[in-house]
Amino acid sequence: MTSVLRADGLTKHYGRHPGLVEADLDIPAGRVVGLVGPNGAGKSTLLGLTSGLIEPTSGTIEVLGSRPAASGSQLARVGFVAQDTPVYAGLSVGDHLRLGARLNQRWDEQLARRRIAQVGLDLSQKAGRLSGGQRAQLALTIAAAKRPELLIFDEPVAALDPLARRQFLQHLMEFVSELEVTVILSSHLLGDLERVCDHLVLLASARVQLAGEVDDLLSTHYRIVGSRDDVAHLPPGFDVISAEHRGRQSTLVVRRTDTTPIPRSFANAERLDLEEMVLAYLTRATDPSGAASHHSPALETLR
Amino acid sequence: MIWLTWRQFRGQFLATVGLLAVLVAYLLYLGVTIRDAYDSDIVGCVAARGCLIDDATASFIRDYRGPVTIPSIVLMILPALIGVFWGAPLITRELETNTHRLVWNQSVTRTYWLAIKLGFIGLVSLVLTGTLSVLLTWAASRYDLVGGNRFDQMSFASRNIAPLGYIVFAVVLGTLLGMVTRRTVPAMAVTLLIIGVVQVLAPTLVRPYLRAPVTVSVAYNAETRARGGSLDIPSSNPLSITGYSIPGALTLTDRTSLRNAGGTEVRATDVKDCLADEGVTSTDGWQQVERCIAAKNLHFDLEAQPANRYWSFQWIEFGAFVGLGLLLSGLAFWRIRHVRG
Amino acid sequence: MNHAVKAVGLGLRYGQRDALTDCTLEIPEGSVVGLVGPNSAGKSTLLSLICGLLEPSTGTISVLGARPGVSAAHLARVGFVAQNIPLYDNLTVAEHLRLGAKLNPRWDQRLADEHLQPLRGDLKRKAGQLSGGQRAQLALALVAAKRPELLVLDEPVAALDPLARRQFLRRLMELVADLQATVVLSSHLISDLERVCDQLIVLTRGRVQLAGPVEDILTTHYRLLRPSGDPDGLPDGTEIIQALHTDRQSTLTVRSTLPIPGAAPHVQRLDLEEVALAYMGRAQGADEQD
Numbered sequence: 025m026t027s028v029l030r031a032d033g034l035t036k037h038y039g040r041h042p043g044l045v046e047a048d049l050d051i052p053a054g055r056v057v058g059l060v061g062p063n064g065a066g067k068s069t070l071l072g073l074t075s076g077l078i079e080p081t082s083g084t085i086e087v088l089g090s091r092p093a094a095s096g097s098q099l100a101r102v103g104f105v106a107q108d109t110p111v112y113a114g115l116s117v118g119d120h121l122r123l124g125a126r127l128n129q130r131w132d133e134q135l136a137r138r139r140i141a142q143v144g145l146d147l148s149q150k151a152g153r154l155s156g157g158q159r160a161q162l163a164l165t166i167a168a169a170k171r172p173e174l175l176i177f178d179e180p181v182a183a184l185d186p187l188a189r190r191q192f193l194q195h196l197m198e199f200v201s202e203l204e205v206t207v208i209l210s211s212h213l214l215g216d217l218e219r220v221c222d223h224l225v226l227l228a229s230a231r232v233q234l235a236g237e238v239d240d241l242l243s244t245h246y247r248i249v250g251s252r253d254d255v256a257h258l259p260p261g262f263d264v265i266s267a268e269h270r271g272r273q274s275t276l277v278v279r280r281t282d283t284t285p286i287p288r289s290f291a292n293a294e295r296l297d298l299e300e301m302v303l304a305y306l307t308r309a310t311d312p313s314g315a316a317s318h319h320s321p322a323l324e325t326l327r
Numbered sequence: 328m329i330w331l332t333w334r335q336f337r338g339q340f341l342a343t344v345g346l347l348a349v350l351v352a353y354l355l356y357l358g359v360t361i362r363d364a365y366d367s368d369i370v371g372c373v374a375a376r377g378c379l380i381d382d383a384t385a386s387f388i389r390d391y392r393g394p395v396t397i398p399s400i401v402l403m404i405l406p407a408l409i410g411v412f413w414g415a416p417l418i419t420r421e422l423e424t425n426t427h428r429l430v431w432n433q434s435v436t437r438t439y440w441l442a443i444k445l446g447f448i449g450l451v452s453l454v455l456t457g458t459l460s461v462l463l464t465w466a467a468s469r470y471d472l473v474g475g476n477r478f479d480q481m482s483f484a485s486r487n488i489a490p491l492g493y494i495v496f497a498v499v500l501g502t503l504l505g506m507v508t509r510r511t512v513p514a515m516a517v518t519l520l521i522i523g524v525v526q527v528l529a530p531t532l533v534r535p536y537l538r539a540p541v542t543v544s545v546a547y548n549a550e551t552r553a554r555g556g557s558l559d560i561p562s563s564n565p566l567s568i569t570g571y572s573i574p575g576a577l578t579l580t581d582r583t584s585l586r587n588a589g590g591t592e593v594r595a596t597d598v599k600d601c602l603a604d605e606g607v608t609s610t611d612g613w614q615q616v617e618r619c620i621a622a623k624n625l626h627f628d629l630e631a632q633p634a635n636r637y638w639s640f641q642w643i644e645f646g647a648f649v650g651l652g653l654l655l656s657g658l659a660f661w662r663i664r665h666v667r668g
Numbered sequence: 669m670n671h672a673v674k675a676v677g678l679g680l681r682y683g684q685r686d687a688l689t690d691c692t693l694e695i696p697e698g699s700v701v702g703l704v705g706p707n708s709a710g711k712s713t714l715l716s717l718i719c720g721l722l723e724p725s726t727g728t729i730s731v732l733g734a735r736p737g738v739s740a741a742h743l744a745r746v747g748f749v750a751q752n753i754p755l756y757d758n759l760t761v762a763e764h765l766r767l768g769a770k771l772n773p774r775w776d777q778r779l780a781d782e783h784l785q786p787l788r789g790d791l792k793r794k795a796g797q798l799s800g801g802q803r804a805q806l807a808l809a810l811v812a813a814k815r816p817e818l819l820v821l822d823e824p825v826a827a828l829d830p831l832a833r834r835q836f837l838r839r840l841m842e843l844v845a846d847l848q849a850t851v852v853l854s855s856h857l858i859s860d861l862e863r864v865c866d867q868l869i870v871l872t873r874g875r876v877q878l879a880g881p882v883e884d885i886l887t888t889h890y891r892l893l894r895p896s897g898d899p900d901g902l903p904d905g906t907e908i909i910q911a912l913h914t915d916r917q918s919t920l921t922v923r924s925t926l927p928i929p930g931a932a933p934h935v936q937r938l939d940l941e942e943v944a945l946a947y948m949g950r951a952q953g954a955d956e957q958d
Contacts, residue, residue, distance in 0.1 A: 062829040063799060156707060182826075185706040185856050186941070187948040212829050215859040215941075299830070299859075306831040331767050334759065425754035429807075431737075432719055433771035434744035434814065668721025 026089075028053045028174055028206040029074060033083035036069050042230040043069035046083070049235060051208075051223060053173075056200055058221035058238075059210040060302055062310065065227040067210045068107075071178050074208065075104040088173055100130055103172035107179045109163035113152025117145050120166060128170045136169035143195065157188025161195065168199045175199075177209045181216065189213070193220050218298040226302060228309030238298065244280045245301045248290040249273065259284055266304040277304035328435060328443040339413065340451065347455060350401060351462060357394055358466030364390065365469040388474035395467045402459055402485035406497035407522040409452050414501020415514035417444055422509050428668055441663045445656060449498050456494040460486065477637050478577035480530045487641050492648030497522055499655040506662055529644070535579050537643050540630040543573055547585055547625045549618070556627075558585075558617060560602070565592035566620075568627045575634030583627045585620075593625055670697045672818050672850035673718055677727035680713050687713040689874045691727070695852065695867065700844060702861030702882075703854040704944050705871035706952070711854045712751055714871065715822045718852065719748045732817055744774050747816030747849075749824050753803045757796030761787055761806055764795060768810045779846075780813035783839060801832030808836065812843050819844065819851045825860065833857070837864055858941040870944050872951035882940060889943045890928050891936045892920040903928060910946040921946040 031049040035042075044066040051057055061067050072078035073085055076093025085092060088101050111120060117140060125131045140147065143161045145154070151162060160180055167175055177196075181189040197220055200207055211217055217224070224241060226234040234241065245265070248255070255274045258264070261284035265277040277296065280286075286293045296304070368387050372378040418441075421427040431437055464486040471477055471486070483489060500521060505514040545551070547568070551558070556571030566585040572578045584592045595602065601619035632640065673695040680688040688710040695701055705711050716722040717729055720737020729735075734742050755764060765784070769775045784791075787805055790798070795806065804824055811819065821840070825833040841864055844851050855861050861868065868885055870878040878885065889909075892902075895917055903926040910921040921938070922928070928935050938946075 060830065062831055063801075065829075185709075185948075186704060186858055187706050187945060187952060189856070190945055212833070213857065214830050215857075303831060303834055306829075310831060328771060330770055334763060334767075335756070338758075424757065425750060425752065426756055427754075428716075428721060428748070428750035429754045429756075429810075430767075430771070431721060432743060432746065432748040432750075433768065434740050434773055435771050436737075436740050436743065439740065665723060668716055668719070 026053045027051060027086070028055075028088060029208070030086045031073075031083065032085075034070075034073065034080055034085050035082045036066075036073060036078060037081045042066075043078075044073070044227075045230045047232045049225065049232065051206070051225075053206050054204060055206055055223040056197075056221045057206070057208045057223040057225060058217035059208060059225050059227065060212070060214065060217065061227035061233075062306060066230040067227055068178060069230075070225075070227065071104075071176055071208070071210060074174075075102060075176055077104075100128060100170065101173045103167035103170050103175045105163045105167050105175075105177045105180055108183055109156075109160045109180060111151040111154070111159055111162055113150065115151055116147065117149050117151060117154075117162060118147035120151060120162060121147070121169075124166045124169055130171045132169045132171050135171075136165055139165045139168070139195070143191075155188070156183050157185070157191065160184060160188065160192050164192065164195060164199070168203060168205075171203065173205060175205050175207045177207070179210050179212070181211060181213060189216060196220065214299040214302055221298075224298070224302075226305055228306055231309075233305045233309050234302075241301065242295060242298065245277065245296050245304075246280065246286065246290075246293045247275065247277050247296055247300070248286070248293045249275050250290055254287075254290070259287060266307050277301070328440065329447060331430075332444050332447045336448065336451075343455070347459065350398060350459065354398055354459070354462040354466045357398070358462070361391055361395075361466060361469045365473070369469075369473060384473050388470070391470050395470050396481065398459075398463050398466070399481045399485040402456075402463055402490055403481065403526070405456060405459070405490070406493040407519055407526070409456075409494060410497030410501035410518045410522050411515045413448055413452065414498040415505045415518045416511050417448060417502045417505060419505040419509060419511040419514050422505075423511060431668055437663045437666075438660060441660060445499065445502055445659065448502075449495060452494050452498050453491060456490050460488070460490045476572065477575060477634070478632065478640075483534075483640070484526070484530070487638075488645045489641050489648075492645035492652075493526075495652035496525075496648040496655070499652040499659065503655050503659045503662070506659060506666060509666075534640065534644070535577065535632065537640060538632065538636060540579050540632055543576075543629050543631050543633070544626050545571065545573070545629060547627060548621045551621075552617070558620070560595055560598075560616075562595055565594050566598070571627070571629065573629060573631050573633070575637075577632040577636075577640075579630040579632070580628075583629055585625050585627050588624055588626075593623075598623065671695060671730075672697045672699075673729070673731050673852070675717075675727065675729045678714075678717065678724050678729050679726035680710075680717065680722060681725045686874050688717070691874075691876050693869065693876060693879060695850060697850050698848060699867045700841075700851045700865045701853065701867040701869060702858075702865035703852060703869045703871060704856070704858055704861065704948075705854075705877075706948055709871045710874040711871055712822055713874075715748075715820050715852065715854060718818075719746060719820055721748075744772060744814060745817045747811035747814050747819045749804075749807045749811055749819075749821040751822040752827075753800075753807045753824065755795035755798075755803060755806065758794055760792050760794055761798070762791040764806060764810060765813075768813055772814050774815055776813045776815050779815065779843075780809050783809035783812045783843070786835075799832075800827035801829070801836070804828060804832070804836050805839075808839060808843070812847075815847055817847075817849055819847075819849050821851070821853045823854050823856065825855060825857065833860065840864070858944050862940040868940060868944065870947045872948050875951070877947040877951055878943070885943055886937065886940065888925055889921065889923050889938050889946075891938055891942070892918075892922060892928070892930070893934050893936075894918055894920070909943075910950050 027050050029049060029051040031047050034044060034047040036044045047070065059067050059070065069078065073080055074087055074092060088098065090098055093099055115123070121136050124136065125133060145158060145162060151159065154162065181192055184192060193216060196207065199205065222238050224234065224236065224238050225232060251272055252269065252274050255276050261280060261282045263279040263281055265279055268275045364387060368383050372380055372383040421430065430440060467486070471482060476482065501514065501518040504517050508514045508517065551568065551571060554571050556568045559567045559569060567582050568585060569582045587593055598620050601616050671694045673693065675691050675693040678688060678691040679686065691714065703711050703714065713722065717724055718731055718736060732742070732745050737743055759767070765780055768780065769777065787802055790802065795803065798806065825836055828836060837860060853861065853865065866882050867880065868878065868882050869876060902922065903924055905926065906922050906924040908920055908922050912919040
């Protein structure tokens, strides 16, 4: 299988402040990759490194088999949509398409026109007057009509309302199946990512905390509830990601690292959804001492 | 609330006070210097034998015109500065940073909030302006006594209590305009414009008619020229005096006819004997003509607000601008309750 | 039951534009209400009307039994966290607390301190330097110490990352339980709302599309898959919210108070997000046909 992105010990420092530390990644082609993490965790740094906007301090990164932004043809193969989907406010939708056609040799005019019609945009409308959702659709169309092999989005849906978000992601998925493109997408909205992503990269404190196929990840993570004694004597083969203790009872999120069966005392072990899994890692990353297990009631019990 | 207002305003206040402290020091120094000069040059001249008092006062005025004018200008533009930089942003800054949505949902009403903010800034502006005005009035008092005209716009607007009225008006105007425009820069621009217009219109179109002017008869003599009155002798029209100012008064008439004791206008033909046949060319000749005409017991009439009305005018303007300020603040308090949050 | 908020025919015009039209609502005391809708649907307008920041153009609104913002005593009973969490950027965290203590007679310093726990190392920092999560934390502490009976929050978690969002909502819910307050909360993140809310309001184009207890909404909405052009077999009173047709089958999102016969995959229950999106989609579709 070919890799779209391969990083080896990838590190970026801004002065003494670490932007990204020792990232090892291998992302296969054809995936929709969700990139998650707290603000300032290194998401934008990783996306910048991938698109060639930033040079690494050390380590290597290969995108589509070569150094990012190494040449014009390499640039043509990568589409990047920055945060808040910037467009030229003074130019019309049609002007944007002309601009795209001038600047990209592989421009697919037919695809662009068809998409613009599909999302109901008026070619003569000024981009400055578009709603957030329409602007995102325009940026998506322009990025896709480049016919890139890799499409990168930095929080494309953060400012959108639920409906616009849903429509944007729907169109994105249509592009993915039509163009066979790999997509990397950063977002805070884990529910959305769960719906569209098949690969996940989780960053926190400038380090990769978790990376892999979503299905694989979800099938190896469990929430188990048991007495403190039980959870203290977990067999090897389980990594404790997060622990919450209340009274004599403990709730753990664990990752199974081999094929060891779950002990019987944890008969109630259950799979997690993507959001809970990610939150467990984020909690661990921001509070490595495990002090996160304070005695606040879970949200669910308050409802 | 007072704490919050002070905390928000602290930086600006200290910067302004820092600047004005320089002015205060200068005014103290100026006041002492002018007093010393007055005692030695004017009082001393009167006492001394052979000293020409006219020359002494002329040189005294010449020496201190600049040093007195500079702080007078500062006081004249102070209302505009405070209205623009303190009044206009008072509310727009909150609206622009959305903090009004924070503070209007604490347990204080908007009316109270505005009362404290406006009251605090208004009071601070009043105290600052009052201090400067008192100091300038004191520092310039000998200068005003010797040669200044207290009704002169620059003196009138920068001394005694008139500046206090302007400052009240300016602060409230800026605040109200901020509330209406909701944006700092337009509010500042409109505030500056309105205060500028008022400062031009008030002394030219309003002040002269605050009370019914009186008619003053002035004899035409050697003093007339020294008071700025220049004689014009046209061939067909009556003789006229232009630019005469009555000492200490607000003179309203710029050009007026020269009349004889019976009140009839005097024409060139009436003073034929004073005019050389060939026409007058040299300065000496012209002075001779003036002396000749002055000997004919002529006079001219002027409309004026006499010098003894100075304080009445100071109070009227102070009262009018404070009244305007109160009216505008009434509008502001009515308006604040309906400002869109 | 007493109502924390009661609006009748509430409307607000900005010049020519209707921000909110004919909004009739009752929010029971003690409920946690989620408010969702597209951007510029009128969510912030409605919340501002509840807090008395705006005056209605038409209709009436009563909050805790009085006109919103009518007096200082009434303001003290309502807590508001505005959109984008406005704070005085050049005031420190500690100064914000002082502000709160000075401007609120019912100020509860203990509650403020409790909610400021995560920021106790940052008391001397200016609010302008705080992260989104920290701003939200400070705003929550400010509003908590008022001990309000009604708490109104306008997209408080919009700028937060997942963990900060989860923590904020958790603290908010602790506070609500502590104060037994009514909460109205707008958000684009319906899955978050589903976790914390017991009432939902869907607002689009300035009109209330749906309002009611989450439980009722979840039990009365269905997605039906059926062959194209087969509208039969729906109980009386079934309302079709949204219909998507392909050549072979129709997908209907419907509301029905009566149970609909059938089983998955032909009859499915929906989660809250699906229901809300269907209502938003319907309003948008209707708008495009105009």
